[in-house]
Each structure stands twice: as C-alpha cells, then as structure tokens.
Amino acid sequence: MKLPYIITDKILKLVTSISEKIGEINANHLYKPTTELRKKNRIKTIQSSLEIEGNTLTEEQITALLDNKRIIAPVKDILEVQNAIEVYHDLKRFNSNKIKDLEFAHSILMKDLIKNAGKFRTTNVGIVKGSKVEHLAPGGTMVKGLMNDLFSYLKNDKDLILIKSCVFHYEFEFIHPFVDGNGRMGRLWQTLILMQQYPVFEYLPVESLIKENQQKYYNKLSESDKLGQSTPFIEFMLAIIFESLNQLLQSQNINLSTKDRIFLFKEKIGSEKFSRKDYLQNFKNISAPTASRDLKWGVDENVLVKSGEQRLTEYRFI
Template sequence: MSGYEPPLRITPACEALVGQVCNLVEKLERPGDGGKFWLDSLGELGRRENRIRVIHATLAIEGNTLPLETVRAILGGEYIADVTAQVLEAHNAGSAYDLLPELDPMSARDVLRAHGTMMSGLVPESGCFRSGGVGVFAGSVVVHAAPPADLVPQHMCHLLAWYQESTLHPLIKSAVFHYEFEFIHPFADGNGRTGRLWHSLLLGRWKEIFFWLPVEEFIRSRQQDYYRAFVVAGKEGDSSNFVELMLEIIRDSLTEVDVLGRSTDQDTDQDSV
C-alpha cells in the first residue's frame, strides 16, 4: 500500500453525476431497440474526426491558435510548408494519442513516454520529470506553486499506486488523478495536455467509449471554470469541486452524443418513409 490518500470529499452531487454518466454510457453501449451501439455506428471515419476534435481542443486550451481545418490537415499527413511550434504541437499530440492503446495507465515510464511524444522538439526536458520549480499563473499572479522537483518522482509513484489500489468508482478516481497530476505538475511544460490525455486513458480502460469521446471540447468551452475549480481545490484542500466539474463535463459530452445519435436515427427513419 502506498499510504497516499488525495484530499477528497465525496459529495451528493458527485454521486448523482456518477449515476447520470453511467446511465448515459449504458444507453450508448446498448444495441437493439432500434438504437445503435455508439462506437459501431461512429465507424472509423467518425472516430478519426472525434480524435481530431480532441487534439484541436486540448491544444487550444494551451493557447494554440491553429484552426480545426489545419489540425485536420496536419493529422491527415498533408504537407505543411511552415513547420511552426504550433504545427509541431499538433503533430506531436496526434502521435501521443495514437499511443493510447499501448500505454500502461499505471506505469510512470509510460507517463514519461507520453510526455516525450507530446513535447518532442518543443521543450528541452521532453520525456523527463522537471528539474526545477514551476508554478501555475493567472496573469502575473502565482495561483499554485508545485512541489519541489526532487519530490516529483516519489509523488507520481504514490499517485499511480493510489489509483491502482483505490476502490473509488473509475469516474471519480480518474478525475481525482487528473487534479493531483496537475497539482504535482511533474513537467516543465505540457502538464495540461498530458494530464488530459492520461484522464482519457484511465477512462478508456474502464469503458472504450472514452477513447473516442471529445471531452476536451467541453473542457475548452468551460475553460475558466476548469482553471477556477483547480484553484479552489488547492485553496480548500479538497478536490471535490474539480471532480464535480469534470463529471459535469463528461455527462454533457455524453449527452451531446446521445442527442445527436437520436437526431440521426430520426432523420434516417424519415428518409425511409
């Protein structure tokens, strides 16, 4: 046992949101009754498009201004004459998300591998835990000072061990992991996009649907809430606010998929009349 226990209060809102998300997942996974199993109906092209949307959104959260069409072209292998840092970010993120099927979510070495792929050519310490101190800023104000660099490997090992040992529902403990990862801030740069990728990996190992759900678009639409929840959790020493927000975002992304799926089914039914 790691002995590590992240600060968390399971609120009634958390429990209610877990129930809502599970119901939506079950509905999207259920074949028959005139419905479709979402992943099957999505198909290869649909999965690829959702992955493009995920990468565009996770980079936009970090300030990348490339339009969706350009990200689609980069990930489609089209030649881009001007290979700027933003173009390299998109290319790297595509390669990192391609690793999802083979990454071990409980491996610190694979965390480093994912970061190394995500940040290759962008920072000197890609694929390495940071060697210096870092902070999270709101403008010029430090809102979070991360733990000292020499403690990062230990903190990450404890966090991974906690996740493996925890009996919490995967929806809750994956959101806690996301918060704790950002709190530790294990890298000099690229913490946000790597943390979101790992959250997708944890959820995807629970239910495959999460490998292809564009949750990051909903994080981007609530970006200020996302940052605010992180700051509030740090001040209160309780990540429940952040967990609730992530569960709301996951629920809303599943709801959109469900609504769009029912709309498509209705259009198909009308066309066949």
C-alpha cells in the first residue's frame, strides 16, 4: 500500500544532509553518548514530549523522580512522567514493526491515566483547539484496518527509513488510534523506527526541538490534513531531525571531557593496540597536546597501559 506523499527536492536534500551528519557522528563515535549525557538527553526528551501535551514538570523535577526522590506536583503530571520513564527506559524491547508492541508501549505510557490503555479506540473522536474542531479523526470502526495498513507500509515499503518514520508519525496522528496519548506515542514511535537503523536516535532529544517549534508542528499536521498528503509534515520533521543531529555534533564535540573521550574510544577500539595518531583521528577537533594529556590521564588512572617510546609509543586498554 502506498500512502499519499510526494518526494520533493527539499526532502531529498534534507535526507542527503541528514545522512552526511549521521556519517560524521559515526566517524566521531558520538552515536552513543556518555552515561551522564544519555540521562540528561532522556530527561529532555520526556520533559519536552510531555510539555507539548500540557505537563508542568521541569527537567529538575523529572531528574528527582528518576532518582526516586519525592516532589510536589499534580498527581496526573507525576504519573505521566513515571510512565514515560518506564517506556523510555529500554526502548529496545519494542519492535517498531509490530502493532502488539505499539499497543503494549501505549499501555505503559497511559497506565492509570485512561481506561483501556493499550487498546485502539472504537468510538468516534475529534480534536478540538479552542472553540473549533481542528481534526476529525477517522471513525472508530476504521481504526484497526487503517493501523494494519500503516504497519504494512512500514514493513514493506521500499522508501528510506528517514522518510517512512515521518510518514508513520503523520499518519499515526491522522488516524488518532487511541482515545488519548497519541501525540506522545507518535513521537516515541518515530524515535523507535529511526533508532532501529541509526543508534544515535535512541538518546537524541528530537522532542525538545519539536517543543520549540510546537505551533509549526501543529500547523504542518493541519496543512498535511488539508492537502490530503503528508509531504509538508515530512519536510518539517526532516528539518527538525537535521537540526537535532547538527546540535549533537556541535555540543558533544565541545563538551566531551578527557574521561568521556577515553571511554568512548575504549568502546570503539576494544583491546587492540593504538597510537596517539589513531586517537587523534577519532577526535578530529582536539589538538595533539590534548590527545597526549588524555592518554596520560588514562595511564595514570590505570585505564591504559603504555609501551614503546616516542614515535613508537602504543597504548592498550586494560
């Protein structure tokens, strides 16, 4: 089944630019952030995605909940965050191509927030913004068939995963398969679709940029509705993805500490011997003296063992 959208020049340019950024991230071994950064990005993702839906909790409050500390906030908001923490804790448990996994994820995300969490709606719904109906979703009797078609597209269509993830996100919001929680589920599932091919997306807080462009996000959903195709939304989401990757490259290359670099390189090189030159090729934005200081730190901390002298110096992780 081919869903309605057009591959425009803008989409092709964005896909090319995103692919280049992913290549750069992989070359610099930045696709798996340090533990502290992973936690920080996960918190940003949860806070942003829920704030779009009206949740009031701050990043500091979500951090406290992650650390099992008590906070003062509306019970519903706390529950939304706790559920989101549980879903995002191990995204790899879900298969993006399985409807049952989507229903299971929704049952966790909306646990104790709505009746029939994890079950597709059978009633008719409309999305109201202010005093007008913004979107009249397909009838409840159509939901199951439309979702089967959508997952068939996801599994079988030959288009690039970058494009398919955006199409899925739009079509999911259009179908509005659950009574509530569709916005956060659509964003979550696009992340899952992307990360199963590109690991960098597991901890990339794309949602924080969507939040910053929240009105445009809704406008592009609405524009696509009116056009009867997801093209405007695909262009918007690809631009958001590109900017998220760009920010990752800028911030992570700058903010990595000596310890961060050493342990990132350990994951890449394993137990193989390497030279300072090898280390520099992996972190192209640092100077030779900085590389020498990093490696000295590794030796002093008994993380690395050093052999040879001057140009013949080699290192190996213990």
